[in-house]
Amino acid sequence: MAEPEGNSSVQFFEGVEKLLEIWFARTDGNTNQCDLRNIPRQKLENLLKIVRCEVISFMSNDNIDAYVLSESSMFVAQRRFILKTCGTTTPLQCLKPLLVLVQQYAGFDDVEDVFYSRKNFKRPDLQMSPHQAFEQEVALLDTFFENGSAYCMGAMNRDCWYLYTLNPLSGENNKKLHGGITEPDQTLEILMTELDPEVMSMFSREECATAAEATQKSGIEKLIPNMEVDDFLFDPCGYSMNGIMKNGCYMTIHITPEPEFSYVSFETNVPQTSYKDVISRVLETFQPGKFVLTVFANQTSSASQTPRELLKTSSFSEWMRRDIQFCRFKNYDLTYAFYSKFPS
């Protein structure tokens, strides 16, 4: 996405996003008057300057504000903030001003949970501080949060995925506050690399005149039905879309189509008792050479049986599983799996 305009020679772009999700709370439990969407737009735009990206499109409904950014997306709900940015953006640099804004305008005074995650970068050397290494990112996060734990899922010397989240010992601090998110919550991410060049060619101005055309032609519009869509086709190539539902559920897709470093991410928090069909549709649509799959589901989520199901799923069509790992947190189960087509 966000390629330098008119540059037809191939310049590297890091499609892999940094994903920051924070849930806010109040120590007195009274959050009726609290809302992250009370933070003024201009303040959010100033925040994004620190991250080194900007808003290029916006839509919203009663439950969620959805921003398409020059580098990926931002979703703001009552107490959940999601910032997903690719390229050489610096989302962790905005943590301190974000926490100040939240207290000042949204009325929350505590962080209930944090999830900072990303796949391993293709070119970590091109990142800016603190994003050159996960250890640096963790060191920064540890200055903000007392009970943060850092994990690496998958093969560190191949494809892997990093996560930082709060993981207090039960009984530590205030149980009520840090018992974790009890409302049903789940997130599916599919991070794809080595994609089919023919599919990728659709996400360029050369092949599609508009974002809507790319969304339709590629089959993206059929991945999850009943989404209100805000899509954007970059010049000369690259694609982003946000989809939101009335109930506050979202999906988001970001595409770096260049064959030398193709990357597609798919993310949604739509609840499903089984994600197999959604995953299969995503794979058929984008035809990746390999992909990382992550599913978070808490105990009250309808997706809570996902770990069991994925453990049984040693392949999706021609994609064979190479790794599967399972992690139990405070009240979330995380499943990580890595699949690739048989080496040709």
Place this chain on the structure above:
Amino acid sequence: MAEPEGNSSVQFFEGVEKLLEIWFARTDGNTNQCDLRNIPRQKLENLLKIVRCEVISFMSNDNIDAYVLSESSMFVAQRRFILKTCGTTTPLQCLKPLLVLVQQYAGFDDVEDVFYSRKNFKRPDLQMSPHQAFEQEVALLDTFFENGSAYCMGAMNRDCWYLYTLNPLSGENNKKLHGGITEPDQTLEILMTELDPEVMSMFSREECATAAEATQKSGIEKLIPNMEVDDFLFDPCGYSMNGIMKNGCYMTIHITPEPEFSYVSFETNVPQTSYKDVISRVLETFQPGKFVLTVFANQTSSASQTPRELLKTSSFSEWMRRDIQFCRFKNYDLTYAFYSKFPS
């Protein structure tokens, strides 16, 4: 263990071991004439010089040779080689000469599986190359093995445990050779830190005149019955023991008792349908402040239900679980868990 003699001031010693386990095979499948125990003793001793340790005691039976080393232990069976060394030893430096010796004297011409693992060091800066960082160890291992994958289990910014093992995509290479170890196999490890100083004081010459006295007084002799024991009490303090059974099963315990950096490791491959009793006995015996628990079990092992059992075990008496992760490999399931006493 292996403290500088007569030095009563506290000098740091890294109790955390590097554990290398290699299973050998033959490409033609015919291993009747092959045996790692055909490698001459002098050749093994030369190998250990490269690792920077030496043999201090030896016992054996028809199924296994067990060495107590100046830094931990070595076990040699027909096709399984185990080298576990603490301090600033360099076990990965012996890989190349080991593979040469195995081909030359033992008749194997292929490696069926490799497990290199260790807890995070307390003082990585004091290690020698390539052991200062797991990334360095992995880079070296990757020069020997084509399908090696490197994992970090647990919280990278707190207590964690590293593993390198072979993880070929099914179908890669020769299926017969790299389908994995099919005979029942399991390994339990408990890596304990912040141990009770009163318990630790038993593992010193001041308190016990002989290793046998320490073994009996501490309760180590009751942990797993029917073991032939070879124990060693270091001067002024530190303890190592190997136990072997007629059927080739082993156990091994290594103790660094100094309160400033106390560490105890317990390892066994004795099969159990449940490890709960063994784990409880070990915890009651050593009284650690916290511990890492790892269980490997392959599909034919009687311990194959361990992941399910440990997932249900959120505490052992006063030790509460902080992390649990589960990993499925080719034909092994690995469970990692971390427990600590509630912070006082």
